[in-house]
Amino acid sequence: MKAMITGASSGIGEAIAVTLHKLGYELLITGRREQRLNDLAHRLGDERITVQVLDITDSQAIKEVADEAGVVDVLINNAGGALGLASAQESELSDWLTMIATNVTGLTVLTHAILPQMVERHQGTIINLGSVAGEFPYPGGNVYGAAKAFVRQFSLNLKADLAGTGVRVTNIEPGMVGDTEFSLVRFDNDADRAASVYDGMQALKPEDIANLVGYIVTLPSHVNINTVSLMPVDQGFGAFNVSRH
Numbered sequence: 001m002k003a004m005i006t007g008a009s010s011g012i013g014e015a016i017a018v019t020l021h022k023l024g025y026e027l028l029i030t031g032r033r034e035q036r037l038n039d040l041a042h043r044l045g046d047e048r049i050t051v052q053v054l055d056i057t058d059s060q061a062i063k064e065v066a067d068e069a070g071v072v073d074v075l076i077n078n079a080g081g082a083l084g085l086a087s088a089q090e091s092e093l094s095d096w097l098t099m100i101a102t103n104v105t106g107l108t109v110l111t112h113a114i115l116p117q118m119v120e121r122h123q124g125t126i127i128n129l130g131s132v133a134g135e136f137p138y139p140g141g142n143v144y145g146a147a148k149a150f151v152r153q154f155s156l157n158l159k160a161d162l163a164g165t166g167v168r169v170t171n172i173e174p175g176m177v178g179d180t181e182f183s184l185v186r187f188d189n190d191a192d193r194a195a196s197v198y199d200g201m202q203a204l205k206p207e208d209i210a211n212l213v214g215y216i217v218t219l220p221s222h223v224n225i226n227t228v229s230l231m232p233v234d235q236g237f238g239a240f241n242v243s244r245h
């Protein structure tokens with residue numbers, strides 16, 4: 001059994017790679033940073049692991065990697081992320097377009113490329129990494145949340161189309177996950193600001209998401225988990241706010 005994981009060079013993707021490797025999967029791990037991927041492969045003993053540098057915003061490269069991937073039993077669409085937390089009116093358009101390119105277009109192109117072989121073999125599991133931000137709005141979430149809402153609905157619509165094909169689709173929607181580069185990327189490598197996001201609270205760990213993935217892929221093949229939303233106990237929902245004049 002082979003699993004392909006995007007964004008495997010750190011955080012949730014890396015933890016999922018470790019878990020699936022322990023479960024006996026052959027891995028195709030992708031990301032932009034070759035050294036990080038090689039280090040991960042090395043830590044896992046270099047066995048049953050293929051490293052492939054892939055920029056998830058490069059559609060042509062995605063198609064080429066998918067063509068060369070051979071059989072993929074489990075596709076983990078993990079690559080993505082948020083850029084900034086500015087209000088819509090203060091956001092950079094380039095940040096918005098990059099978030100759409102990574103979270104939406106990259107995931108879509110790769111799924112389109114891998115799906116036919118799964119359907120043909122009547123077997124496969126696609127796990128998309130959405131976010132609670134795809135379900136709940138928050139100030140500054142603008143395009144990031146909208147992109148994750150796409151992931152949510154795309155996952156459910158895939159599930160609708162794939163009924164009877166043997167292919168399973170799950171959307172995992174984590175809340176705050178610490179020990180990842182998520183906030184570092186969101187805040188343009190401002191380490192203090194990134195660390196302060198998780199100050200005084202117990203965030204989820206990448207391993208929590210990886211354990212969930214391990215559970216989902218080992219379920220009997222007739223069971224499809226559609227969506228899982230999970231948060232730290234310390235995280236909650238914002239109230240509606242009102243602007244008074």
Ligand code: 8X3
Pocket residue numbers: 130131132133174175176177
């Ligand atoms: C990010 C989840 O809660 O940090 O996908 O906005 S949260």
